[in-house]
Structure formats: C-alpha cells, structure tokens
Amino acid sequence: MKNMFKVALLATGLFAAVQANAQTVGQDLKSAGKSVGKAGKKVGHITARTASKGAAAVSDKRYEGHYGPGGEKIYINDKSKYFYVNSKGKRVYVTKAQMTTTKPM
Template identity: 50%
Template structure:
C-alpha cells in the first residue's frame, strides 16, 4: 500500500508543478508578443507618415515660409485647405490661428 501513496504523491506534485508553470509561460509569451506588436506598430506608423508626406509633396503645394503648431511642414490641397501630416500618417487640417511664420 505504500507504493500507491508515493506514486499518487509524485503525480500530485507533477500536476501541481505543471499547473503552476502554465500561467507563467502565458504571461511571458504575452509580454514578448506585446513588445513585437508595439515595434511593428511603430514601424507601420513611421512608414505611413513618410508615404503620406511624400504623396502630399507631389500632389499638393507646400506652404512656404509657414509652419504648423510644432514646426511641421504645412501643405495646401486643391480646395485651399491647409494641413499637416502627424506621426501616424494622418492628415490634420489646421485653423488659420494654428499656422505661423517659420522660425529661422
């Protein structure tokens, strides 16, 4: 009878060890995935921003002598609307009060 008790104790210890390590592995894998996802997102945003800025420089006019609220290049589209391109590649249309002369 002593043999089954020791076998059951070993099996219980193994089962407890497996149950205890699974959540730790899941947390580690999730942390690594989040790091990869955030890096990919940063690269995607930078690529989108560069692409939109390049397309805007070709299709729209650059507002010379003026800059956006934080020193960004200001573009003018066909409808005479002024905008900047943010860090995610989105066009942000500006009010006249947000445009100022370039600081040299």
C-alpha cells in the same frame, strides 16, 4: 499500499510544478505578443506618415515659411486648404491663425 501512496504524492507534486511552469510560460507569451503588437503598430504609423508626406510633397504645394503647431511643414491642397501630416500619417487641416512663421525649437 505505502508505495502507491508515495507514487500518487509524487505524481501530484509533478503535476502541480508543471502547471505552475505552464502558467508563467503562458504569461511570457502573452507579454511577448503585446510587444510585437505595439512594434507592429509603431511601424505602421511610421510607414503611413512617410507615405502621406511623400504624397503631399508630390501632389500638393509646400507653404514655405509657415509651420504647424508642432513645427510640422504646411502644405496647400488643390482646394487651397492648409494641412500638415501628423505622427499617424493623417492630414490635419489648419487655419492661417493656427500657423506660425517661425519653427518652434
């Protein structure tokens, strides 16, 4: 009877230790998944920005000597609208009043 009690106590202790270790491993995997997701999103934004800037440079005209609010290059599309490409690769249309002639430092 005493041996059976010892075996049951040992099995319970091992089970608790394995469960605690499994929870920390699960949390580590979850945080690693978030890191991979953030990195993937960042790479996606960089790719979109590069593709948009390349497409704008080919199909649209660069408005020399004028810059966006953050120092971005200004382009003119075929409908005479002014825009710059933001950090996520989206076109942000601006008015002449929002543009500057000097590049901010």
